Amino acid sequence: MAATYTAVHPVRRPEGRPARDDFAFVTGTIPGLQDGQVLVENLLLSVDPYMREALEFEDWQEGFGMEGRTLGRVVASREPSLPVGAIVFHRHGWSTHAILGPRDTRRIVEPADGVPLSAYLGILGGTGLTAYVGLTRVAKLQPGEDLFVSAAAGAVGSAVGQIARVLGARRIVGSAGSAAKVDRLVQELGFDAAFDYHGGDLSKKLAEAAPDGVDVYFDNVGGDHLEAAIDGLREFGRIAWCGAIAQYDSLRTPPAAPRNLFDVVGKRIRLEGFLVRDHGDVRPEFEDFITPHLRSGAVRVDETVVDGFENIVDAFLGLLAGENTGKMLVRAGS
Amino acid sequence: MAATYTAVHPVRRPEGRPARDDFAFVTGTIPGLQDGQVLVENLLLSVDPYMREALEFEDWQEGFGMEGRTLGRVVASREPSLPVGAIVFHRHGWSTHAILGPRDTRRIVEPADGVPLSAYLGILGGTGLTAYVGLTRVAKLQPGEDLFVSAAAGAVGSAVGQIARVLGARRIVGSAGSAAKVDRLVQELGFDAAFDYHGGDLSKKLAEAAPDGVDVYFDNVGGDHLEAAIDGLREFGRIAWCGAIAQYDSLRTPPAAPRNLFDVVGKRIRLEGFLVRDHGDVRPEFEDFITPHLRSGAVRVDETVVDGFENIVDAFLGLLAGENTGKMLVRAGS
Incomplete structure (x- = not known):
């Protein structure tokens, strides 16, 4: 020792x-x-x-x-x-x-x-629980609904996409920071579409990936992604905002908020911030939910x-x- | 005829x-x-x-x-x-x-x-229903909670303040556009504090009016008021956003969104837009609720x-x- x-x-x-x-x-x-x-x-x-x-x-x-x-x-x-x-x-x-x-x-x-x-x-710890709580408790994703998740190749993002699938989401779209990650989301993690967020108009990229809009946005990024999501959300859409990796380097001067925030009124959008530490009571339910999917391979580690x-x-x-x-x-x- | x-x-x-x-x-x-x-x-x-x-x-x-x-x-x-x-x-x-x-x-x-x-x-029509729906269905105001409402001397704002009182709110704070309106809120409409939003730092003015923060913000304005409210909200605060009178003149170029929007994550704030037209089913409940208070004078026309x-x-x-x-x-x- x-x-x-x-x-x-x-x-x-x-x-x-x-x-x-x-x-x-x-x-x-x-x-x-x-x-x-x-x-x-x-x-x-x-x-x-x-x-x-x-x-x-x-x-x-x-x-x-x-x-x-x-x-x-x-x-x-x-x-x-x-x-x-x-x-x-x-x-x-x-x-x-x-x-x-x-x-x-x-x-x-x-x-x-x-x-x-x-x-x-x-996936069986705080990362998976964050995804599960954001989808089921905050966004209240329903079977048949469409989802957009940012930073989708990251730990929480890839859990969100996979868990949303077994929760019955219809179209699942993600953004990631490289062409290789985009390929991986679609080819290995079951995303229906994905795009590289570098360069170009994010609202346009999201509209191409989800032409009919989305019901839920799981936000790991904030800033311009949030703005694009507000554009892409349907009426009564929900945003679960669990953190903002892009902003941690600039906490003292956070980036611009979405210019279209006012659209949350006309679209009746709900935007809700959450921290997984408030939801420890969900852990047993989550473990019971996710374990069979991990065993079957429907959700990957x-x-x-x-x-x-x-x-x-x-x-x-x-x-x-x-x-x-x-x-x-x-x-x-x- | x-x-x-x-x-x-x-x-x-x-x-x-x-x-x-x-x-x-x-x-x-x-x-x-x-x-x-x-x-x-x-x-x-x-x-x-x-x-x-x-x-x-x-x-x-x-x-x-x-x-x-x-x-x-x-x-x-x-x-x-x-x-x-x-x-x-x-x-x-x-x-x-x-x-x-x-x-x-x-x-x-x-x-x-x-x-x-x-x-x-x-108060007994769409205006009062807007206030009631925003407080009970969107913000889910609980007895003993503290409230801030912008444009408080307007039709919806003054209904919000009065209805929040009979719903059991503790401290009720409003903003308005003139000293006369501010006086009226406090002296005639039962607000605990009010301030003129012209000039000066709105976050500071709100902090003076509600030194312990608020649980609910009823937003009739957007923009800098929303930013001040995010500063003033406690953890798990809720924002019911029903419209933005200040923005109707500039719909084509909406004002800047709050620079502190990211704080909705750390504070676990819920921001939700709504339109009263989605809540017509609440009307009978609302009429039953408000009529005795109108008769008693607890709520003024x-x-x-x-x-x-x-x-x-x-x-x-x-x-x-x-x-x-x-x-x-x-x-x-x-």
Whole structure:
């Protein structure tokens, strides 16, 4: 068992897009456990767009690194409910190890047959829950309705498209940042149409991809995508806005809001912001819903895995640059 | 009985704010009735902000003038269900007379005791229903919650404030366009605070009027008011957006959307546009709700009445210039 840990600390508030020098790898001696504590070796770490925002507000705390969703294995225990070997989900990532108690962890007792452990950080975790909550609780997508999702090749976006399909959506359209991602959405992830958002008029591109309009827009981007979606939405359309990856670099000067916002009145559009953390009560329902679809292959585990904890900063920067398809993960453990 | 009618026709599409020359008074001979028709002499005519928008799309039809909500009396009848003397609500205003059938009219059989006829064009009509639907169906205002309404001295705004009070709202704050209107909101219409929106930072003015924030914003204005409201709303706040009087003059180039729109995500705000015409099914519930409050005086009939059909264009232009308090009506009949 390692006597030292390595963690990533933020050491500088980024100006615009974060850079490698905004972070530092630090090492320290793992302290002894107290009663009720376990030592967890982290196996799989999630890097997520929201972490860019967290960098603005992070407490720059000492200790085991930045907040991050993680799967780990208990390697030493003074807590009977979490024996050595137990697999746990927790939020103390960006570190090779964490010292935790039962309240900080959610034990993953029985990984479902045919579902990889990594799914608990992606489609079966907060990413999938975000997609499911946005579709069923916020947008209230109905079978037969048409959907547009931005950043569709990202973790949440690809979950939205796949979950919307099994919820009975009719036409599913996505935007992505490269021709390769566009191809992947249509050929591998079951999208009916997709377009590259670079260059040209987004409203026109959406109109070409969804000539009859859409009922629901799942917004991961904001800005010009939101404007195009308002143009493309039908009357009584709904927008579930779960975050804005394009805006995290410019929180202090957010981009222009859609010039056509007034159309929400004439079209009776509902625009609603949400954070998945308010919807933890939906998790059991979601797990029951998604697991059979994962087993059958109707919904795919869509992920990019970077090997080695030493590459976590590069993985995060790559995520912000759109280098991933699906969920971006770092494999840290053995 | 008059053998001729006078009606107002739009004769020119307004550039920006409409002017008197955009309209013409025309006279004609009243045609004979066919079976199933009645001749109605209009008594009270409503002028409303939405008519500015209608001018952009009006069909410039020949006949009895522009669309407008009106109360009239049957003066000749070839329809047994609508005898001479019956009072009817209809939408063929901007004229001294209208020829209508049962489908075009809603008969007002029993005006409630202590409720003036004019209320059926205002607080007891589409204006009040707009306020009630926006508060109960769109914003879902709960007892004890705090409210901000823009254009609060207007017909819908003053209904919103008064209806919110009897629905159990706690702090009710409004904006208006003059110091006199601000005084009136607080001293006569039961608002807890109000401010003049001219000059200065609206977010700051709202924060002074509602230091603890608000739960609901009823938007009659859009633009900078919407931006201030997003700043002032608490988490899980709701915006019911029913129209935008300030924007009707500039539909072709709508004003800037709120720069802080992205905050709807972090605050989990719901923004929803609505049109009262989708909610006609709520009318019976609303009438049952509001009538006792009108009788008791808890809700006031708040109106500005201009005498003489010949003044209807000036009344409409005055409405757009904010010269009214409450519902703007024209008394045309004898």
